[in-house]
Amino acid sequence: AQSVTQPDIHITVSEGASLELRCNYSYGATPYLFWYVQSPGQGLQLLLKYFSGDTLVQGIKGFEAEFKRSQSSFNLRKPSVHWSDAAEYFCAVDATAGANNLFFGTGTRLTVIP
């Protein structure tokens, strides 16, 4: 069965520290991969996506993610976190190119302390 795992339910970092949010998936082929962010009371905003090509992708707000096929992972990183990054982050996977469903992970809530 297809699955997306975000092992960290809640992460707390200090402002200015680096950040890495983990995402693992289980599918046979290389899927389409996404990271979304949800600020309190808001909808979901696309941070970045991977379809093919360079495995290190750059997104908005200074985020980047690296696709590692051997580890079935697509971890999200940011070198220096800002207080405004506090939100919930969702990894999503489309197992078949152009499929009709994004499978979401359960999310990681990020708290940023001054």
Place this chain on the structure above:
Amino acid sequence: EAQVTQNPRYLITVTGKKLTVTCSQNMNHEYMSWYRQDPGLGLRQIYYSMNVEVTDKGDVPEGYKVSRKEKRNFPLILESPSPNQTSLYFCASRFLFGQGYGYTFGSGTRLTVV
């Protein structure tokens, strides 16, 4: 401005009283979908629509109906709501670009069924 608009943002209703959550997009996207978000479960797809008059079930369709009579609108209908449908609901439309695609999400509808 390109957007997906859901209404209402908040809704409290009683068990069994039919309700409709509206979703409208102004981007002429063919594909639209509905998700529900529950703590610890991430987002799960309820229904999707590939185009006008073309709809299909997602992962959790029980207790929901949809219709797609025009491209811009994709309402979610709960004929007889029950407390286990208390959730945060998101409508999304999909846009294509280059070799891939992305989703635009609405701001969400928080539904409480008592």
